[in-house]
Amino acid sequence: MEYNKIKDFISNNDQFAKANGIKLLEVAEGYAKTSMEINDKHLNAANVVHGGAIFTLADFAFAAASNSHNALALAINVSISFLNAAKSGTLYATAREVGRNKKLASYRVDITDEAGIVVAIFQGMVYIKKSSILK
Amino acid sequence: MEYNKIKDFISNNDQFAKANGIKLLEVAEGYAKTSMEINDKHLNAANVVHGGAIFTLADFAFAAASNSHNALALAINVSISFLNAAKSGTLYATAREVGRNKKLASYRVDITDEAGIVVAIFQGMVYIKKSSILK
Amino acid sequence: MEYNKIKDFISNNDQFAKANGIKLLEVAEGYAKTSMEINDKHLNAANVVHGGAIFTLADFAFAAASNSHNALALAINVSISFLNAAKSGTLYATAREVGRNKKLASYRVDITDEAGIVVAIFQGMVYIKKSSILK
Amino acid sequence: MEYNKIKDFISNNDQFAKANGIKLLEVAEGYAKTSMEINDKHLNAANVVHGGAIFTLADFAFAAASNSHNALALAINVSISFLNAAKSGTLYATAREVGRNKKLASYRVDITDEAGIVVAIFQGMVYIKKSSILK
Numbered sequence: 001m002e003y004n005k006i007k008d009f010i011s012n013n014d015q016f017a018k019a020n021g022i023k024l025l026e027v028a029e030g031y032a033k034t035s036m037e038i039n040d041k042h043l044n045a046a047n048v049v050h051g052g053a054i055f056t057l058a059d060f061a062f063a064a065a066s067n068s069h070n071a072l073a074l075a076i077n078v079s080i081s082f083l084n085a086a087k088s089g090t091l092y093a094t095a096r097e098v099g100r101n102k103k104l105a106s107y108r109v110d111i112t113d114e115a116g117i118v119v120a121i122f123q124g125m126v127y128i129k130k131s132s133i134l135k
Numbered sequence: 136m137e138y139n140k141i142k143d144f145i146s147n148n149d150q151f152a153k154a155n156g157i158k159l160l161e162v163a164e165g166y167a168k169t170s171m172e173i174n175d176k177h178l179n180a181a182n183v184v185h186g187g188a189i190f191t192l193a194d195f196a197f198a199a200a201s202n203s204h205n206a207l208a209l210a211i212n213v214s215i216s217f218l219n220a221a222k223s224g225t226l227y228a229t230a231r232e233v234g235r236n237k238k239l240a241s242y243r244v245d246i247t248d249e250a251g252i253v254v255a256i257f258q259g260m261v262y263i264k265k266s267s268i269l270k
Numbered sequence: 271m272e273y274n275k276i277k278d279f280i281s282n283n284d285q286f287a288k289a290n291g292i293k294l295l296e297v298a299e300g301y302a303k304t305s306m307e308i309n310d311k312h313l314n315a316a317n318v319v320h321g322g323a324i325f326t327l328a329d330f331a332f333a334a335a336s337n338s339h340n341a342l343a344l345a346i347n348v349s350i351s352f353l354n355a356a357k358s359g360t361l362y363a364t365a366r367e368v369g370r371n372k373k374l375a376s377y378r379v380d381i382t383d384e385a386g387i388v389v390a391i392f393q394g395m396v397y398i399k400k401s402s403i404l405k
Numbered sequence: 406m407e408y409n410k411i412k413d414f415i416s417n418n419d420q421f422a423k424a425n426g427i428k429l430l431e432v433a434e435g436y437a438k439t440s441m442e443i444n445d446k447h448l449n450a451a452n453v454v455h456g457g458a459i460f461t462l463a464d465f466a467f468a469a470a471s472n473s474h475n476a477l478a479l480a481i482n483v484s485i486s487f488l489n490a491a492k493s494g495t496l497y498a499t500a501r502e503v504g505r506n507k508k509l510a511s512y513r514v515d516i517t518d519e520a521g522i523v524v525a526i527f528q529g530m531v532y533i534k535k536s537s538i539l540k
Contacts, residue, residue, distance in 0.1 A: 218368070
């Protein structure tokens with residue numbers, strides 16, 4: 001599989017991740033890693049990183065991992081637990097495939113800060129379509 | 136309770152919602168409604184609205200509803216199911232309190248498009264701190 | 271649709287619900303209601319109703335509602351939040367369809383006690399197979 | 406910590422697990438493992454192991470792991486994804502602590518069959534009370 005082509009395609013075409021400063025660092029089989037350098041735009045009214053920003057960071061890794069097989073995969077379900085608030089530095093999300101059949105696949109994502117502290121954990125499922133990502 | 140003051144405080148101080156064009160329309164007791172007019176910046180690589188954008192829209196309503204009592208509430212857990220992809224128009228999220236005790240409270244959020252089609256459903260829990268939102 | 275036939279089929283063939291005293295009270299289109307009269311066998315080591323018993327009560331309503339269309343539906347994802355502990359009396363679970371397309375459908379389930387207090391809330395998704403329930 | 410005393414206390418007092426043939430095999434710090442030998446009583450109307458039985462197996466490991474510190478911990482939130490149906494043999498659930506602070510702690514649980522195939526994955530959070538398990 002041409003994981004770098006998939007990485008480039010997703011990196012270049014995900015407008016929401018781009019607009020929010022979230023980068024796709026790695027894509028491999030059933031695996032992806034993303035990062036987000038925290039700035040003021042990521043904060044909520046309680047002055048910590050918005051749940052939506054943490055979710056998006058994780059969801060982007062989940063999307064890349066689940067599309068790494070070059071079959072279009074759409075998120076159908078996600079659960080996220082927030083363990084520790086984050087305020088500054090860089091956050092990372094690492095997505096790993098747990099199971100996959102023809103139509104459905106499941107992933108776990110860890111969201112950590114620079115010190116390796118777990119900020120959130122994420123569990124998600126995708127529905128796999130017949131179309132492919134790369135032409 | 137001064138719901139309009141809480142609405143203004145959250146609207147003015149949530150940088151991530153602001154940066155992504157998400158508006159807080161209403162706050163009442165255990166209730167809030169938000170909106171997002173879809174533009175290109177909300178799309179993912181599959182050219183539909185990013186799960187992170189839909190989550191953020193819902194999470195912002197959840198945050199406003201759970202903080203409507205003027206006690207600082209932090210999200211600890213959320214599950215979201217994506218039912219229909221969205222591409223254009225305006226999306227709305229409506230959060231309603233299902234239960235609340237001293238330390239924990241639960242909310243359900245509906246995310247719909249302009250035609251009332253359910254785009255996603257969301258279920259979340261907050262942990263309630265001793266500090267208040269307004270001074 | 272012959273909802274009573276589906277109700278009878280599920281009632282008669284769900285061994286786990288039967289073994290745990292859980293009854294299927296009603297089935298209609300995208301809807302079902304179940305009940306469980308609490309006894310000592312439903313308790314956990316903290317002497318309150320086991321999360322597994324509450325889940326099973328809700329899951330049984332979810333299964334009946336999602337199979338009410340007479341197409342085999344299998345649970346793929348569930349999130350449950352526990353709001354109040356239960357110790358005695360009868361618990362009820364009411365499942366309602368929120369969305370349904372050819373392959374996936376989503377449900378919300380409320381679990382309440384006799385006084386109408388919300389014990390737990392549940393959100394679930396099924397994958398729809400081509401086989402039918404009734405022959 | 407006296408993990409064997411906690412294991413014995415939970416094993417002896419969880420009526421619902423006992424009634425359904427679920428055994429607590431191991432308890433260590435933030436860790437527990439349970440097993441369930443499948444029989445007809447665990448099946449649903451589709452003739453595969455009931456989601457409620459799989460949930461209960463996992464929830465029992467989650468309860469033991471989260472109570473392993475000898476502080477009463479109550480489940481507040483769980484998400485479970487079902488990856489593969491199970492019909493016979495023995496299922497195992499392994500719970501591991503991901504994070505813990507004074508009031509909240511998070512766990513991941515893997516449910517596998519005898520061949521190590523992942524049947525389900527589970528993510529749960531507890532609220533920690535001031536009382537202890539052992540006297």
